[in-house]
Amino acid sequence: MEYIAHIKDDDASDGVNRIEETVTEHSEKVAKLAEKYGQPLRIPHIVCIGAMLHDVGKLNKDFSEYIRGSSRYERGDIDHSYAGARYLEEYTAGTNGYVRYTAQLIARIIISHHGLHDWWTDKCKNYYKSRCSKQERYKEINDNIKQFISDNELNNILIDATNEYSKIDEKIQQICNSEKNTISLVTKAFYFGMLERLAESCLIDADRTATAEFMEGIEITEPSEDEIQRNWLDMKQRLDNKLSKFSGSDSLISKLRMHISDRCCAFAKNDVGISQLIVPTGGGKTLSALRFAIEYAVEHKVEHKKERIFYISPFMSILEQNGDVIREIVGDDNYLEHHSDMYCKIVGDKSKSKEKVAEELEDYELRCQHWDKPLIATTMLQFMDTLFSSRTETIRRMHRFTNSVIIIDEVQSIPVKCVYIFNLAMNFLANFMGCTIVLCTATQPTLEQCKYPIMLDKESSMTGDYKQDFVDFARTKITPLLDNKGGYSYGEAAAVCMDKYRENGNILFVVNTKDAAAKVYSEVSNLNKEESFQAKLIHLSTNMCPAHRRNAIEDIRDMLNKGQPVICITTQLIEAGVDISFKCVIRSHAGMENVAQAAGRCNRNGEKVCGDVYIIELKEENVSSLGELTEARQQSINTIIDVMSKKSDDYLSVDAMNYYYNHFYSECTDKKGKDILKYQLDNPEDDILNLLSLNSIFRNSNEFCRDGQAFKTAGDNFRMIDNNTIDIIVPYNEEASGIIDELNGKTTISQALELQRKAQQYTVSVYDYTFKKLAENDALNEIKVRQDEKVYIYALKKEFYNNATGLSTEGKPQEAMFV
Structure with a gap:
């Protein structure tokens, strides 16, 4: 008897024909795709077995009748995901060591191919064991599996799969053995969890791709190695042409930017795992990072060859600003910009017919599912969700990072709660997925000095000794106005703002909260009305919708370009990556990274010899709800005091920022003294790092365990940005x-x-x-x-x-x- 996996209606001229796809047909397609996805990861046989057995739970009469619509069963009534896992568990019973570990890894991805699970639950229950003990229809299924895959065939593939697993295990042990014992156990368990998620990604993507091909006739074709290499060469040529326009410029800043870009290009000759691109604001780091990525893909044709480039940005404003430049360099056919505003851009294109818009939207959504373009620009939220969320559509994309260059822009914007899991995930991407990672910022956080450190390359700086770059690009002077006892009221701060505006002709005032932005805006508005020569006054905060904010930023750019007097009162949304330049900036007291980013909006292109940036304390600004900002403010005070003690006024020097981050990370705890960097949950005893590694609370044990993670609870609770x-x-x-x-x-x-x-x-x-x-x-x-x-x-x-x-x-x- 043939058992059915899927069925579809084919509308033919003589009526409706029903086309059936058997479990055998579907599983063979999925296995072929999964093996292809797993090959560059060195796990082809692991995911192949998972693909062959993922749907064996459909090898029964009840499921075939359900899928044909001739039974009382409804969607979800028949559990088909446990059977392949139970079969493997029984097949390898009596074995131990790597064979057992391998079989159980494959069994877990079979159980989870429609959604993640906690292998130990909050009731201290072994969920894996309970699923592998299920009985429903198993006798019928087990009798049919022998016709589906022979013992000999399974055994041969399992031998190869076990060999793959053992090599990964050895590498994990080698990486972790140098660490302290407790940290080593957590790190090992985390990496084994990432391995499982990666294998799951290959299986889910293969399953969904094969299903879509049958049900909807959607066939995904991917470029050959020769086509990929031609793409990189074409991109290199277009980028070189663009840079040649800057190289002849007499502008000192243009020459400094080209010097940085050239060093990045030269660095591409090295074998790179995790590197840093530390460039002063306005130093052209986006183009320099892109130049490195393309050059690296061209240079490394055999070993470390790259399939795609990812550009990751913390803010959509940066993507929107850089998107057109990146698209121009890589070409429309090679580029995918994945973020929530793209839908509005596509459907809002009035120059195209409804049919053309619908066609483009369908293609865009398909590409967002697959992430199969050579260059993908997306948000930090999408990136982190792909690594940690419980949603299957995000898990599906994880294997697409394989053999890629990943540019992470404004890396200092990683939320503090995510630092440890970010570091460990980057280590996994670089060491086990063949990724080359570029951490870009003007204020590099000391991630390599954390309790769970990121594993930077021995020679990690892409530009070598970058301290001179900061001297060359120094265009601002930071002046702390923190000696006013108790701080400034909104009215007093508005008066300071107007004084500095009169001196400079335009000014940017950045605050920490929406309420402060509205209050300062109101106070400045009242004072501005009394001026004989009034400024154009603009407010920016997330109380304004995205379209409103975009238009306001464009208005600011236009006024600044025309030399018109303008005052902008804003929250920090304008700080990182927005290419805009005021003559003077005031920054409400925050972390030093915020001060540095605000300073990056001052005298950005060297319009004057030196622009003034003032740090001010707003005594009415309530920041108690902003989490780690309280600690950041304290450490910024300590940093300022430390710099002053050295008879210096360079508050944003490389040494000053290292001092700030080292103290900030070491002191960042919640009210109960828990380490915030672990991503603490509402339950004060648990955190996402623990759930994704030892899961000691649910397991009621601190002993090492490679297969006890609570993936679903961690993924359900993971939020890159708090979205309550x-x-x-x-x-x-x-x-x-x-x-x-x-x-x-x-x-x-x-x-x-x-x-x-x-x-x-x-x-x-x-x-x-x-x-x-x-x-x-x-x-x-x-x-x-x-x-x-x-x-x-x-x-x-x-x-x-x-x-x-x-x-x-x-x-x-x-x-x-x-x-």
Whole structure:
């Protein structure tokens, strides 16, 4: 009897034909793909066995009847994921050592091919054992497996798989043996967990790709090695042409940028694992990093050959700023920009027909699933989710990092809670997945000196001794205004701002909170009205929707380019990577990395000999809810004191930043004294590092265990950015108001989803207390988007959106933006 894996309707002219795909056919396709994905990772036989056995739970009459629609069973009623695992568990019973470890690894990825699990649960239950003990339909399934794959065939592949596993195990032991015992145990268990996630990624992607090919006729073709190499050479030529336009410039800054770029290009001749590109703000690090990546791919054709390049940015504003430049260099066909705003860009292209837009959107979504373009630019959130989230669509992409160059821009923006798991994951990518990682920043955090350190190359600096670069690019002077006892009120700070504006003609004032931005903006606005020559005053914060913020930043650029007087009051969203230059900057007291990034928005292109940057304490600014910022502020004070004690005023020197980060990381604990860098959870006894390694709380043991991780709990709790917020669509412009009106009308579920995706650029996220305040003030329209379910979205009433400062809880009349 043939057992069915999938079935589809084929609409033919003479009626509807039903096409069936057998379990054998599907499994062979999946095995072929999985083996291909696993080959460069040196685990082809491990994932091949997982692919061959992942669906053997469908080798029974009940499932075939269910899939044909002729049974009482519904989706999810029949557990088909346990059977292959149980079969392997029984097949290798009585063995030990590497054979047993290998079989159990494969069994776990079979069980999890539709979603991650905790192998030990919070009830101290061995979930793996319970799944492998299931009985339902197993006798029938077991009888059919012999016809599906012979013992001899399985044994031969298992021998090769065991050899693969043993080599990885030896490498893990070798890497970890030099560490302290407790740290070594955690690191080993973490790496074994990453190995499992990687194998799972190969299986999930192969399964979904083969299924889509059968069900929807979607066939994914990937370039040959020759095509990949030609792509790199073409990119190199385009980049060289672009750089040749700068190389002849008489500008000192252009010459300094080319000197950095040339050193990066030369560094590509080395074998690189994890390196650092430490470049002063305005030093052209993005193009330099891209030049290194392309040159590295060209240079290393045999060993360490590269299949793709990833450009990872912490902020969409940086992606949007750099996207067109990267696209120009690599070419449209070789480039994928993966972030939430791309949907709006595609559907908002009025120059194309609806059919063309739909076609482009379908292709874009397919590419985002596969990450198969030569160069992929995406956010830090997408990157970290791929490594740690429990969602299968993110796990699926992990193996795509294989043999890639990964450029991580503004690496200092990694949340402190993620530091340890980030470090260990980068070590795994470099040592086990053939990745070359470039950590880019002007303020390099001392990740290599943490308790769980990142494993930098022995010669890790891409530009050699970079201290002189900071001297050459020094364009600002930092002046702490922290001696005003108790700090400055908002009114006093506004007065300082206006004084510095009069001296310079434009000024940027960066604060830590949205509330402070609104209050300072109001105070400065009042003072500005009294000026005989008023400045153009602009506010920026996440109380403004993304479209609003983008337009405001473009307005600022335009005014600065025209030499018009402008004052910008903003939260830190403008700091990292936004190519904008003011003559003077004021920064509310924060960490030294924030001061450095704010300084990077001052005199960026050397418009004057030296730009002034002031650090100011706002006594009314409440930062208690901003987590580690309190410790960062304390360590920045300590750093300033240390620099002063050395009779220096270079607060952003390489030595000063090393002092700051070393002390910050060592002192970063929560209220209960727990190490924040482990990613602490609400349960004070647990953290994500522990869940992804020893899982000692759930297992009730601190002994080493390579297969006890709580992947689901860790993945469900992992948030790169805390998102306990509620999204509200705001009536920023006519298009936004039109979307709200359409959602209020009658829509199908698919229409409502499309409108919600269009509304992303007009959405503001608020915390619960702000949402309650809006609700109390009758500021929200509640829209029920699914009549059969209690699924609501919220839209802001027009009088509660201010075209200068964005969302307001008070519902004031509209104010004109000073532009």
